[in-house]
Amino acid sequence: MIDIIEHINAIHRQVSRTGEEVRVTLRRTYRAEVDEVWDALTDPDRIRRWFMPVTGELKVGGTFQLEGNAGGEILECEPPERFKVTFGGATSLVEIRLNAGTDSTTDLQMDHSVPADFGGASGALYVGPGWDGALLGIALYVEGKLKETDDPQQMANSPEVIEFNKASIRAWATALRDSALVTPEELQAATEASAAQFAPGTSADDYL
Numbered sequence: 001m002i003d004i005i006e007h008i009n010a011i012h013r014q015v016s017r018t019g020e021e022v023r024v025t026l027r028r029t030y031r032a033e034v035d036e037v038w039d040a041l042t043d044p045d046r047i048r049r050w051f052m053p054v055t056g057e058l059k060v061g062g063t064f065q066l067e068g069n070a071g072g073e074i075l076e077c078e079p080p081e082r083f084k085v086t087f088g089g090a091t092s093l094v095e096i097r098l099n100a101g102t103d104s105t106t107d108l109q110m111d112h113s114v115p116a117d118f119g120g121a122s123g124a125l126y127v128g129p130g131w132d133g134a135l136l137g138i139a140l141y142v143e144g145k146l147k148e149t150d151d152p153q154q155m156a157n158s159p160e161v162i163e164f165n166k167a168s169i170r171a172w173a174t175a176l177r178d179s180a181l182v183t184p185e186e187l188q189a190a191t192e193a194s195a196a197q198f199a200p201g202t203s204a205d206d207y208l
Contacts, residue, residue, distance in 0.1 A: 002160050007136050008167045015124040015179040022181075023113040024124045028135050030106045032142040034098050037106045038080035040142050041096065050141035050152055051134055091115050108135070121181035122190035128172035129165055129198045136164065165198040170207045 012027040030037050040046045047054050056064035058074065065071035070088035076095075077083040084095040092114050099107045112127055119126065133156065140146045155161055173191050176182055182190070191204035 002136070002140075002164060004160075004164050004167055007139065007164065008132075008171055010139070011132055011135055011171075013128060013132075013171060013175040015121050015176050015181060017116060017121060017179075017181055020116045021113050022116050022118070022121050022123065023111055024128055024131070026108075026110045026128075026131055026135060028108050028139070029101055030108060030139060030142055031104070032106055033104055034080050034100050034106045036142055037098055037108065037138070040138060042079075042083070046141070048152075049146060049150075050137035052153055087112070091118065108138075110135070120186070121176060121179060122186050124176050124179075125169070125172050125190040125194040126197070128175070129168040129194060132168040132171075133161065133165065136161075162199055166202065166206070169194050169198060169202075173207050 010028050012025075014025040016023050016025065032040075040050065042058065044054050044058065051066070052069060053067040054064055055067075056062055056071070058064055060074050060077050063071060063073050064085070072086035072088065072092075072094075073090075075084045075086065075093075080098060082095065082097045084093060086092060087094040093112070095111045095113075097109045099109075101107045110131060112131065114123060137146075137152055146152075169191065172194070173187065176190065177187055188204050188208065191207050195202045195204060195207065
């Protein structure tokens with residue numbers, strides 16, 4: 001069983017804009033050493049255990065492709081502390097940083113930035129719940145809560161994860177509202193689109 005409230009509250013979410021760039025930021029602490037979290041994030045055999053299969057030349061200058069999802073180019077890599085990639089397009093940038101916390105924990109920060117004219121701040125509700133699910137998968141994996149037979153892609157469609165997605169949409173709608181970067185109408189539309197993607201059968205009225 002997933003403690004949905006625990007995992008939702010474990011993630012700090014922020015939506016910001018600097019100049020012509022919009023950024024979503026996620027932070028979470030894991031009960032695992034930095035080297036363990038780094039390896040889970042960068043070893044293809046381990047990535048498929050909590051996320052999805054990935055192919056490509058996983059080094060600076062190389063490219064990657066997630067099965068049935070986005071691909072990109074690896075721009076920077078400084079093991080075991082940070083890497084930066086394009087994700088789904090040359091101007092869509094994802095950077096992950098790891099820092100050692102207290103008591104053998106790891107603090108992870110993920111930043112996903114796009115040009116402001118690339119959907120604006122509303123895009124937080126298009127990508128945020130998906131990234132919440134990825135951070136959940138990492139937690140379950142590095143903390144030994146996934147069995148070898150578990151298929152993360154099947155789990156993504158389970159009733160339990162759909163309930164997690166609903167809580168995630170609500171959390172991102174709150175973060176987007178708190179950013180003051182969108183109008184109420186834009187927030188309504190973005191929440192509606194997020195609900196259709198991550199929790200079919202629900203609507204913006206369930207979250208706002």
